[in-house]
Amino acid sequence: MGCDGGTIPKRHELVKGPKKIEKVDKNAELVARWYYCTLSQEKLKKPIVSCELGRLYNKDAVIEFLLDKSPDKPHAESAGHIKSIKNIIELNLSDNPAWEGDKGNTKGDTYDEQRAQFICPVVGLEMNGKHRFCVLRQCGCVFSERALKEIKTDVCHKCGGAFQAEDIILLNGDKDEVEELRKKMEEKRLKAKMEKKSKKPKAVESAVSNGGTTEEAPGPSKTLNGNKSNPKASSVSSAESKTSGKATTSSSSASKRPHLNDKSEAYKSIFTSHSSAKRTKDQSSNWVTHTAYYF
Template sequence: MGCDGGTIPKRHELVKGPKKVEKVDKNAELVARWHYCALRQEKLCKPIVACELGRLYNKDAVIEYLLDKSSEKTVMEAASHIKSIKNVIEMNLTDNPAWNGDKGNTKGDKYDDQGARFICPVVGLEMNGRHRFCVLRSCGCVFSERALKEIKTDLCHKCGSSFQEDDIILLNGSKEEVEILRKRMEDRRVKAKSSKKPKKCKASESLSQADGAEDSPGPSDVKSDRGLPVREKIQFVSSSKDAADKGTSTSGKLSSAATKRPLANGEEKSEAYKSIFTSHTSAKRTKEQSSNWVTHTAYYF
């Protein structure tokens, strides 16, 4: 154990010096950023999304995080700025044809560098963290920074959609670059909120104008037959034709003819037609045919 039997301890055994600063392995850090989800620490698999700060997530992990409304929910620093699914961008990635998946070297008896799963469609650089990559916020296409610098255009190299310089988001950048992206994100959200307010004011003004138009009286002299039923429409048309043939020009006669129905002239009807109704004399019973007791029927008179 020491200090017995004449042993002399040394200084480094008695005095503890300052702890050595643990250095982060760069390769392990790159693998964690580019191959694993920043929210769940699971392997990235399609569909993959990126936030406005350039971090990579699995889309299902973000949806589950947003749907979790329980009080036990822990707010993650990597997703604290994500308030809705609109705050993330679904990435349009280009597969690497040389990537064999996880089936490359199953025995482990040799060194096998499989490379990255995705590449730049313009230059062909692998998206493994050694090269800087960017995503376009407008369309979601992913390119290397070298491709965007060498070929300077306002159109996407993959889908052809237009974009601006503010739409370029650097993936997994440094702390200073992340702060720049955060300022852009905050400015963009402030502009979005300010642009929504005048739209609501315009909508309220349009509603008030519509109410004023309904209250204001329209031309009352002209009468239309849109609100009338089918039979009254027919009578309205027939009465107007008759008035035109006879040369009448007053609108009061047309309105009275449209509302009043022609009375049936009893003299023109035949006896067979009259016998259908209960008011005819043939439908009435005599005193001999009627019974002694009172019946409440339609044929009792």
């Protein structure tokens, strides 16, 4: 069979069987989900944010993704549901006092066996993927699921803010839990859209009603002479008042003027229209002077 050199082939070398399913190392998967950004695949560092599906990101990576949403970017599908900065929650994490940083593993032959960088502030469990952690949507505080179950309350253990059961988001859940969170996210966004659409016609109606009231509001011309209901009558009355005012002013000015009938004859003789100023043809001259009189 072409086995030169006396080699004996084995069955698995000659017969092609079904491919073996590659098993993913659980430790490597936990490290990738809890220690590295889902979008940029870089180590998580503050500020750290979470989406509505419970995935962890570096805030800088999310901002860069929102500024440039090109599909060619690697791992862009993991953040496709993030439409704006409002869709992420900045995490309020509690530092682990026993964390040694990157000095815990210098050889590089294991997967970050050092202590986690963050812990639960209530129970003290490390946030390394071995324990389930949750984030509150309202304040962003992070707790272990055990702490929320053992100490049931409607107030945040860290900041004292009020929250409801709907505000709890599980971090790095399995596929079924992620699908449930996705349904809640879509329902919430649809509800927000419906509320915006319902608010728009109400705002238009209020604007129209306010405009109508301002047009019907009586002005100074409408309140004149007690005519508030009929604007035409008020305008007519205002016009009449103006004309009457003009007549009174003209009569007053005419009364102030001197009448010729009231004056003496000596005053009348000053003017050329007086009979004493008129001359006969014999008295008038044939030449024209600078004070010529024409009769």
